Amino acid sequence: MLKTAVQEQLLPGDTLQAKWDFAQAAGYDAIELRGKGDLHFASRLDELKQAAKDGVVMPTVCVDMLHFFGAFDTSLRADAIAQMKSQLTVIAEIGGLGAQTPASYGMFSRRLPPFEPPRSEEEDREILLAGLTELGEHARREGVTLFLEPLNRYEDHMVNRLEQAADLIRRTGLDSVKIGIDSYHMNIEESDPAAAILAHADLIGHAQVSDSNRLQPGAGHLDWPAWLAALHTIGYDGYLAAECRLAGDPLEAVRSIPAFLQRSGA
Amino acid sequence: MNSLLDRPVSTASVALTLRRGAARVLIDNWTGTSTVPSRTLYPHQWSWDSAFIAIGLRHLSARRAQQELESLLAGQWADGRIPHIVFNPALPHDAYFPSPDFWQSSRSGRTAGAPATPETSGIVQPPVHALAAWLTHQADPRESRRRRFLSRAYPRLAAWHDYLLTRRDLGGAGLAAVVHPWEPGMDNSPCWDRALHRVQPAAPEAFRRADLNHGHPADRPTDLDYARYVRLATDYREAGYDDRALRHGFAMEDPCFNALLIVSEHALAAMAHELGIDGASHTARAEELTGHLVARLWDDEAGLFRARDLTTDTLVDERSVTGLVPLVVPGLPHDIVRRLQDTLDGPHFSAPATRLIPSYDLTGHAFDAQRYWRGPAWFNTAWLIHRGLRTHGLHSDAERLQQGFLAEAGRSEFAEYVDPTTGAARGARHFSWTAALALDLLSADPKEPQP
Numbered sequence: 001m002l003k004t005a006v007q008e009q010l011l012p013g014d015t016l017q018a019k020w021d022f023a024q025a026a027g028y029d030a031i032e033l034r035g036k037g038d039l040h041f042a043s044r045l046d047e048l049k050q051a052a053k054d055g056v057v058m059p060t061v062c063v064d065m066l067h068f069f070g071a072f073d074t075s076l077r078a079d080a081i082a083q084m085k086s087q088l089t090v091i092a093e094i095g096g097l098g099a100q101t102p103a104s105y106g107m108f109s110r111r112l113p114p115f116e117p118p119r120s121e122e123e124d125r126e127i128l129l130a131g132l133t134e135l136g137e138h139a140r141r142e143g144v145t146l147f148l149e150p151l152n153r154y155e156d157h158m159v160n161r162l163e164q165a166a167d168l169i170r171r172t173g174l175d176s177v178k179i180g181i182d183s184y185h186m187n188i189e190e191s192d193p194a195a196a197i198l199a200h201a202d203l204i205g206h207a208q209v210s211d212s213n214r215l216q217p218g219a220g221h222l223d224w225p226a227w228l229a230a231l232h233t234i235g236y237d238g239y240l241a242a243e244c245r246l247a248g249d250p251l252e253a254v255r256s257i258p259a260f261l262q263r264s265g266a
Numbered sequence: 267m268n269s270l271l272d273r274p275v276s277t278a279s280v281a282l283t284l285r286r287g288a289a290r291v292l293i294d295n296w297t298g299t300s301t302v303p304s305r306t307l308y309p310h311q312w313s314w315d316s317a318f319i320a321i322g323l324r325h326l327s328a329r330r331a332q333q334e335l336e337s338l339l340a341g342q343w344a345d346g347r348i349p350h351i352v353f354n355p356a357l358p359h360d361a362y363f364p365s366p367d368f369w370q371s372s373r374s375g376r377t378a379g380a381p382a383t384p385e386t387s388g389i390v391q392p393p394v395h396a397l398a399a400w401l402t403h404q405a406d407p408r409e410s411r412r413r414r415f416l417s418r419a420y421p422r423l424a425a426w427h428d429y430l431l432t433r434r435d436l437g438g439a440g441l442a443a444v445v446h447p448w449e450p451g452m453d454n455s456p457c458w459d460r461a462l463h464r465v466q467p468a469a470p471e472a473f474r475r476a477d478l479n480h481g482h483p484a485d486r487p488t489d490l491d492y493a494r495y496v497r498l499a500t501d502y503r504e505a506g507y508d509d510r511a512l513r514h515g516f517a518m519e520d521p522c523f524n525a526l527l528i529v530s531e532h533a534l535a536a537m538a539h540e541l542g543i544d545g546a547s548h549t550a551r552a553e554e555l556t557g558h559l560v561a562r563l564w565d566d567e568a569g570l571f572r573a574r575d576l577t578t579d580t581l582v583d584e585r586s587v588t589g590l591v592p593l594v595v596p597g598l599p600h601d602i603v604r605r606l607q608d609t610l611d612g613p614h615f616s617a618p619a620t621r622l623i624p625s626y627d628l629t630g631h632a633f634d635a636q637r638y639w640r641g642p643a644w645f646n647t648a649w650l651i652h653r654g655l656r657t658h659g660l661h662s663d664a665e666r667l668q669q670g671f672l673a674e675a676g677r678s679e680f681a682e683y684v685d686p687t688t689g690a691a692r693g694a695r696h697f698s699w700t701a702a703l704a705l706d707l708l709s710a711d712p713k714e715p716q717p
Contacts, residue, residue: 191298192296192298194296195293195294195296198290198294223327223330225326225328225329225406226293226326226327226329226330229293230289230293232286232289233286233289233290235286
């Protein structure tokens, strides 16, 4: 049985402790944190440490900002790198595994007008490699991992498929950078999601789950047994972290996820 | 470090490694709508392979298992036959011989009801499909109902059986006949030798074998046999694949083929029940077929079933694994079950180096430990016999066979078949049905109700 986690904003309760009570009752093994900008995540350090002391399991943080290390704008890029470094440091400090980020989100899509981005592919690649290297080296110093998340073509124009993430990561030569896969994006981008997991088995470090329509697993039409079987096949021992929108009663929806994943072979 | 490695590996971790290996083969060999038997040797979709593959694939993804069977059924002919190959249109025609150019299904088979597309072969393989469909349904009934899997598959599978029991009842005695050595699935079994020698071989320049590109000649059928296979298929094609127009040069009632038809009739009865249709006719048919199987093919002296050569109307004097597979039939008389159990344990089929069952009599005059169906032990027949042992409550024999199966599957890297005298892997590796059936033995609920 693979371990499950749920992002904190999906849980009811004013404190992480209260959220953890709900999560555990629903069958989750952990909470995935969200890291806002302006060093907000670092400002929560005391709260996070207390939660950890109280037994809340928080292995990962997923960035929650509107600019990223692949931004076109130099200063936004620099800020994104500073924020991610801080998030890696904080997640290390509370004994976590790592932090997840895409190259960009909502900045540009080659599938929408004006179709041609302001930066060449070569420049994109240089910038991504520089950012990944800087963040990966920081992660290594902190003893944690940076998870690079491929997003679908409408949300990012640079890293859409596992093979693109794998290529960049191999170029950095750092084992502190892995792929953070997401079932929803893979469903759009990979011709065979299960085969893609096998093909990049050595680099998969984290997994986020939502269904074909971005709703909670079970609310769409993904072939979950095939996807989960592929993760079992590669010996994946990380978490399946629910990052999704919720259909129906939100609390029921959150509660339904661990049992659904288990029924589907997790 | 050595001491760590020398420690005995736990059974649980061996099973996990095997499960992962089997799943990897099935994921690697999946093409999007079906599974190739082997990436190197068999690039299209094969009929009974797909059925066995679905039986394992259902544990990995019930949806893929359904698609596997649906993709095969998309190649079904209007006369009901399920062709033994459905060709992948994306591949060049010379990727495999006999190719679509050889079978010419959409042209030569038009009158018999071949689809305009996809291209298929014109012959068939053993009818294990309804059993596979029922097991696939049982793996995830909710997904099956959501996709209306059974209601789409059932009429097609019923038409398939109708074809076999009407057009292919060539002996007129209620059993289905095969008209080419490839149809019973045991292509070059010594059982077919005598009948095949009556066939005039095709000229060598009439064909080019593709099976030798990746397979070792010592493991494969000989050139002369291959030329006879080509002749039979050519004659069938030239008759428009019309079973009533052609006097078949080769016609056999095969025990394994008919046993699978019986098991699949029972599966159709279960499907009918699930769909709210009266399935009594399927049960009655299964019982009738069981009677015919015993009356026409059981050899009490030898303690196994024999193929019947319809050209001479005699039982073929060879002992083959095909004669043991009927153990899978639920309603077999008790004394026959006991005799089959004795034969399995006796000198003809009890192999020294493997607990699997050799495809042909170890003491037989034509035994060849390496050549395809003339001796090597195969995993699908072992799975069927395992199912038969379980069906008849012979649980310790079944358990022993299961352990042997899993050990050989892992050791051989999911080989196509193994040498029964040495246990050495032969044929293709990462063979889909070997992986699928290993996954089934590792995953299936032993209390799964029989159809």
